[in-house]
Amino acid sequence: MLEIRPCCEHCGKDLPNESTDAMICSFECTYCKDCALDVFKDVCPSCGGNFVSRPIRPKIELEKKPGSMNRKHIPKNIEKHQEMLERYHNVPPEKR
Ligand SMILES: [Zn+2]
Numbered sequence: 001m002l003e004i005r006p007c008c009e010h011c012g013k014d015l016p017n018e019s020t021d022a023m024i025c026s027f028e029c030t031y032c033k034d035c036a037l038d039v040f041k042d043v044c045p046s047c048g049g050n051f052v053s054r055p056i057r058p059k060i061e062l063e064k065k066p067g068s069m070n071r072k073h074i075p076k077n078i079e080k081h082q083e084m085l086e087r088y089h090n091v092p093p094e095k096r
């Protein structure tokens with residue numbers, strides 16, 4: 001089950017469950033679309049995997065299983081991300 005983290009880990013933008021702007025990697029590292037695609041170029045700065053749009057939990061289910069309240073806002077080092085990009089940017093996710 002996804003945690004549904006409440007904000008972008010890099011820029012801190014709010015990403016509530018209903019947001020259509022949230023993207024996650026396979027470990028549920030969570031970023032807004034701008035950070036995931038423009039800043040990190042679809043390479044997760046933590047694991048090197050790709051991002052997909054986070055699914056939205058229906059309201060009735062969210063009442064039973066609410067999203068995480070734990071704000072994880074740890075801006076990434078963009079210079080360091082260049083190494084990750086060099087390794088993975090031109091490699092499709094299924095070959096990483
Ligand atoms: Zn962001």
Ligand SMILES: [Zn+2]
Nearest residue numbers: 025029044047
């Ligand atoms: Zn990741």
